[in-house]
Amino acid sequence: MSKAFTIGALARESGVNLETIRFYERSGLLPTPARSVSGYRHYQAIDVRRLRFIRRGRELGFSLGEIKALIELAGHPQSPCAEADRLVQEHLQAIEARIQDLQRMKAELAKLAGCDGEQAEHCRLLEALDSRDLGLGDGARGD
Structure with missing residues (x-):
């Protein structure tokens, strides 16, 4: 045993x-x-x-x-692996889409970085968040 x-x-x-x-x-x-x-x-x-x-x-x-x-x-080693391959292909597509979303977020954040205002009312990030249009598309905002 x-x-x-x-x-x-x-x-x-x-x-x-x-x-x-x-x-x-x-x-x-x-x-x-x-x-x-x-x-x-x-x-x-x-x-x-x-x-x-x-x-x-x-x-x-x-x-x-x-x-x-x-x-x-x-658990069924003699089965064809087409289903596993399908899952991998779908997963790769989802990862590619996520990478694109992350690249868009990175570009937008790079535009907002380096705020030299002394007061929050002049902060680029806060202004961008308040405008509700970050140019990321629906997928990246999580709505």
């Missing part, structure tokens, strides 16, 4: 904090673990691998729903 991990040991081994592990269990991303007679959770090495998979997916910016789909796909 393989070594059982407590939730603390699982957190250390996987690099995922305790509350996140509990959240992943409630969300169905991590199977409900066996419990000891005293009620402690007992995890296996496969749980460490799954949490690392989830953590790496989150680091790449995938949503939990996308990660759930990727876990399902990983």
Whole structure:
């Protein structure tokens, strides 16, 4: 039988904090673990691998729903990877759009930087925010 991990040991081994592990269990991303007679959770090495998979997916910016789909796909290694590729392509497009938004924000902030007014009433940033037209487009403002 393989070594059982407590939730603390699982957190250390996987690099995922305790509350996140509990959240992943409630969300169905991590199977409900066996419990000891005293009620402690007992995890296996496969749980460490799954949490690392989830953590790496989150680091790449995938949503939990996308990660759930990727876990399902990983569980069927003979399946075609077209779905995984579709997720990657969509994610790349979203990242490109975000980069463009960030570049627009950077350009606008560069125009507003370097305010040499001594009083807030002459602050370029405050005036720009008050005018409600920052030239960023709808996507970057979060409305």
